Structure formats: structure tokens, C-alpha cells
Amino acid sequence: MSLNTYYTLGRSGLRVSRLALGTMTFGTEWGWGSDEDTARQMFNTYVDAGGNFIDTADLYTNGTSETWLGKFTAERNLRDKVVIATKFTFNGEPGNPNAGGNGRKNIIRAVEGSLKRLATDYIDLYILHTWDKITPAEEVMRTLNDLVASGKVRYIGLSDVPAWYAARAQTIAEYRHYEPVCSLQLEYSLAERNIEREFIPLGTQLGMGTMVWSPLASGLLSGKYKPSESGFTGEGRLDATRGIENPAFQKISDRNWKIVAELETVAKELGHSMAQVAVNWTVNRPGIASVIVGASKLSQLEDNIKALDFDIPPELANRLEIVSKPEQQFPYSFFDAEIQGMINGGATVGDKPDGYQLNVLSLSAGAGVS
Ligand SMILES: NC(=O)c1ccc[n+]([C@@H]2O[C@H](COP(=O)([O-])OP(=O)(O)OC[C@H]3O[C@@H](n4cnc5c(N)ncnc54)[C@H](OP(=O)(O)O)[C@@H]3O)[C@@H](O)[C@H]2O)c1
Incomplete structure (x- = not known):
């Protein structure tokens, strides 16, 4: 498998690479990203290896991620070749509730901003970033359908929503003949396997390709952090975001240290880096359409791309399965x-x-x- 082997996303005709390039690290605004030259090198390395699927969001690094992605795409004249996924929901204008959320007013405001920053006249995959707990699925689906009809958006997706909401959205699309959701975007890694219970069967049954984020649990599974009396040592995003309560950055637990330890021994036996083994495990799990890899340095991206080059033998895969198996839950x-x-x-x-x-x-x- 390599980056220039393309698979169709969900029940759609859109061909994408099994590894997508995450650009949440494009920009230094959040304190753990990369500067423009490094981001450009990562973009060029990914597309030169055959990768075509790039993930961003309107407010990543306060808009810099989209701006640089648009710039790098134009520099290489690659707009027709790359599949750009971007997202709306988060609010960048304090005091204005309609500058965020999933209501029609915000979606239409947000799409215009993304098109401008990306310097393009269409978005390949437009994704609702997270559930706002308010907007009816009917309103979201009608609005996204209108954007597809207008030509500003090619395909639509949902990220970080309850499974019932995604199922309802897809059913509305089916019965009202709206554009269907072709992708779900969710967190998945050896350290976070909860989507296996509900979302993986949901995606495969209803034609939504699951593209997953944080395959390294924000860097924890690369093995560069070690437990210590103060919690952990090691430099990187997890260190820079210490104390931030967002669960996406809370990766330290006894359970996860056990997963890291087993991953370390498996990676040694395989002769690959821990990051490569963690990404390889994720991309080869049932129902996974594409894995979004993130990096703050070119060497990390080069490391992660090699995750497609080998197989994990069943005996070693079984050891990873045992240590990371999610707890049984009703129902x-x-x-x-x-x-x-x-x-x-x-x-x-x-x-x-x-x-x-x-x-x-x-x-x-x-x-x-x-
Ligand atoms: N839909 C959503 O809600 C959502 C949420 C989060 C992310 N995403 C998307 O998913 C993408 C990937 O997520 P993520 O960045 O959290 O993925 P991740 O793979 O869990 O973490 C990536 C980070 O781990 C470290 N790292 C990566 N490769 C490494 C290597 N080979 N060796 C050592 N350290 C390494 C780097 O951070 P340091 O160098 O700082 O340690 C890098 O920025 C994002 O860019 C974004 O596009 C979506």
C-alpha cells in the first residue's frame, strides 16, 4: 500500500489516499505548530509521495492553516489534484453566537471565509466540525445540500457528532434526496477505540467512510514521553498543552502507559518506529477509510508516511489488541x-x-x- 493507492470515500466516487495530511500544525499560533517553511516542506513531501487528501478547518491556527494550504496548493498548481477537506462550527467572533454553530447563517458565513482563505472556488469535502447540540439535522442537511447544488462544495461530512445524529442526518438525506454524508471524522488510535462500538458499523452500513484523527494520541504513541513523578517527561504538544482540559489533549493514564509499553516492544520486534506501528495498526483496522497524520516536523511526517510499507504479523497484532481492547459496555x-x-x-x-x-x-x- 502506498499514498498513491486511492480508495473511494464512503459510498461516493471521491478517490482518496489511505493517509490524509493533517494541517492543524500549520502555523505557530497555538504554540505547538510549525513555521511556514516547515509546513510547505511537509505539504510538498506528502503530495510528492502521491498523497491527495488534506484536512484543515476554518479556525485551525486562527485561519493560518487554511491560508497556507491554499497558498501551497497554488504554488504547485495542484488544485485539481488535491482533495481539500475543511470544517465549520467553531466561533471566531466573541459575542456573536451566529458566527459559530451549525445553523444556516453560520454555515453560509463560514463557507465564504474558507473559500477566501483557501483561495479556491470550491471545497472538496465540507465537514461539520462538531455537534452544537442545537441545530436540527434537517437544517444542516438542507443547507449542505444547497452548498453542493451551488457548486461551492463537492461532498459533505460530519465530525465529532453522536452516532444517532449522524444516522438521522443520513436518513434525512436518503428520504429527502439530499446529498448524502460520505464521511465521518472521529478520533481513533490504540489509545482511543471507543468508535468501534457504534461508529464503525454505522459508517459501513450507511455508506460513510470513517476518516480518523490523532492516530498517535497527540504524540503519546510515538514513545517520546515517559512516566515520571510529575506525570510525564518529554517535549512536544502534550507538554505544551499541559493543564488544558480539552479531552483531545488529555492522554496520560495508567491504561495508556501500558499500551505505550506494549507498543514499544512490538515496534522493536518489527524493527519499525512506534509511530509507524501505531499508524499502521490504525489504518488497517476494519472500517477505516483514511487516517489523518499530523506532524510538527518534516522528519515526523517522513516517519509516519512509511507506516504503509509493512504488515504487522497476527501474533504481534494480537498483543496490541489485548492491551488496548476497550472495556465491554452495555448494550x-x-x-x-x-x-x-x-x-x-x-x-x-x-x-x-x-x-x-x-x-x-x-x-x-x-x-x-x-
Ligand atoms: N475533527 C476533529 O475534531 C479533529 C481533532 C484533532 C485533529 N484533527 C485532524 O487530524 C490531524 C491529526 O491529528 P493530530 O495532530 O492530533 O495527530 P497525532 O498523530 O495524534 O499527533 C500528531 C503530533 O504527534 C507528534 N508526532 C507526529 N509524528 C511523530 C513522530 N513520528 N515521532 C514523534 N512525534 C510525532 C507531533 O507533535 P509534537 O512534535 O508537538 O510532539 C504531531 O504534531 C490534525 O492535523 C487535524 O487535521 C481533527
């Missing part, structure tokens, strides 16, 4: 083999064979049917 515990066996009368129900619509029951002799 998902009801969908595991034991209770399903009680439902199926002892029969094994297989996945659908290719080309078949119905489940096929393969009944064992013990079930009394031949």
Missing part, C-alpha cells in the same frame, strides 16, 4: 457471540457472501439441522 455486550448464539439457536451466522443480500445461516450438526 454492545449483547451483540457479542455468546448472546447472539442464544438468539440464533446455536447456529453460526456468517457475514454476507459477496453478491448476496441476505444473511446465510451455516448450521452446525449440533443444531440439529442438516
Whole structure:
């Protein structure tokens, strides 16, 4: 697998690389990003390796991320080749509630700002950044459908929303003949596997390709942080964001140190960096369409891109599975083999064979049917 092997995103005709380039680090405004030259080198390295999928958001580094992405794309004359994903929801104008959120007034305001900063007349994938707990899914879907019809947006996605909201949005699109959601964007890594319970089946069933963020848990899984009496030592984003309560930056826990320790031994046996193994694990999990890699230095991006070059043998993958397995939770515990066996009368129900619509029951002799 390499960056110039492209897959269609969800139930759409959009071809994207299995690793997307994250640009939340394009700009120094937040204290842990990169300067313009480094960001340009990362952009060029990614596209020169064949990568075509680039993720940003209107307020990343207060707008610098979009501005630089637009500039680097124009410098290389690559607008037709790259697939630009950007997002709206967050508010950059204190005191004005309609300069954020997912209402129509903000979406239309936000898309104009992104188009300007990106110096383009269309966005390939326009993503609702997070649920605002207010706006009805009908309003969001109608507005996004109108943006597609206007030509300003090609495809639409949802990020960091409850599963029920995404399912409702997609069902509204289906029955009202609106543009469907072709992608879900969510956090996923060895340290954060909660989306496996609900979102992965949701995406595969309803045609939404899951693209995932923070595959290194903000750098923790690179192995550069070590536990200490003061919590941890090591330089990087996690150090710069100490004390910030946002859960996206709270990665230190006993459970995660155990995952880091097992990842370290697995990476040593494989002869690859911990970051490469962590990204490789993420990209090869069921239902994952694309993994957004982030970097603050060119060497990190070069390291992470090599994650596509090898396979993790089953025995080592199993060790990572055991140490990172999410806890059982209701009602998902009801969908595991034991209770399903009680439902199926002892029969094994297989996945659908290719080309078949119905489940096929393969009944064992013990079930009394031949
Ligand atoms: N939809 C959302 O809500 C959402 C949220 C977050 C991110 N995202 C997207 O996902 C992208 C990736 O997220 P992320 O940046 O959090 O990903 P990540 O892979 O978890 O963390 C990336 C950070 O880890 C460190 N790192 C990366 N590679 C390394 C390596 N090989 N060795 C050592 N350290 C390394 C760097 O930080 P330091 O050098 O500072 O340590 C880098 O900035 C973002 O750019 C953004 O596009 C989306």
C-alpha cells in the first residue's frame, strides 16, 4: 500500500489516499505548530509521495492553516489534484453566537471565509466540525445540500457528532434526496477505540467512510514521553498543552502507559518506529477509510508516511489488541457471540457472501439441522 493507492470515500466516487495530511500544525499560533517553511516542506513531501487528501478547518491556527494550504496548493498548481477537506462550527467572533454553530447563517458565513482563505472556488469535502447540540439535522442537511447544488462544495461530512445524529442526518438525506454524508471524522488510535462500538458499523452500513484523527494520541504513541513523578517527561504538544482540559489533549493514564509499553516492544520486534506501528495498526483496522497524520516536523511526517510499507504479523497484532481492547459496555455486550448464539439457536451466522443480500445461516450438526 502506498499514498498513491486511492480508495473511494464512503459510498461516493471521491478517490482518496489511505493517509490524509493533517494541517492543524500549520502555523505557530497555538504554540505547538510549525513555521511556514516547515509546513510547505511537509505539504510538498506528502503530495510528492502521491498523497491527495488534506484536512484543515476554518479556525485551525486562527485561519493560518487554511491560508497556507491554499497558498501551497497554488504554488504547485495542484488544485485539481488535491482533495481539500475543511470544517465549520467553531466561533471566531466573541459575542456573536451566529458566527459559530451549525445553523444556516453560520454555515453560509463560514463557507465564504474558507473559500477566501483557501483561495479556491470550491471545497472538496465540507465537514461539520462538531455537534452544537442545537441545530436540527434537517437544517444542516438542507443547507449542505444547497452548498453542493451551488457548486461551492463537492461532498459533505460530519465530525465529532453522536452516532444517532449522524444516522438521522443520513436518513434525512436518503428520504429527502439530499446529498448524502460520505464521511465521518472521529478520533481513533490504540489509545482511543471507543468508535468501534457504534461508529464503525454505522459508517459501513450507511455508506460513510470513517476518516480518523490523532492516530498517535497527540504524540503519546510515538514513545517520546515517559512516566515520571510529575506525570510525564518529554517535549512536544502534550507538554505544551499541559493543564488544558480539552479531552483531545488529555492522554496520560495508567491504561495508556501500558499500551505505550506494549507498543514499544512490538515496534522493536518489527524493527519499525512506534509511530509507524501505531499508524499502521490504525489504518488497517476494519472500517477505516483514511487516517489523518499530523506532524510538527518534516522528519515526523517522513516517519509516519512509511507506516504503509509493512504488515504487522497476527501474533504481534494480537498483543496490541489485548492491551488496548476497550472495556465491554452495555448494550454492545449483547451483540457479542455468546448472546447472539442464544438468539440464533446455536447456529453460526456468517457475514454476507459477496453478491448476496441476505444473511446465510451455516448450521452446525449440533443444531440439529442438516
Ligand atoms: N475533527 C476533529 O475534531 C479533529 C481533532 C484533532 C485533529 N484533527 C485532524 O487530524 C490531524 C491529526 O491529528 P493530530 O495532530 O492530533 O495527530 P497525532 O498523530 O495524534 O499527533 C500528531 C503530533 O504527534 C507528534 N508526532 C507526529 N509524528 C511523530 C513522530 N513520528 N515521532 C514523534 N512525534 C510525532 C507531533 O507533535 P509534537 O512534535 O508537538 O510532539 C504531531 O504534531 C490534525 O492535523 C487535524 O487535521 C481533527
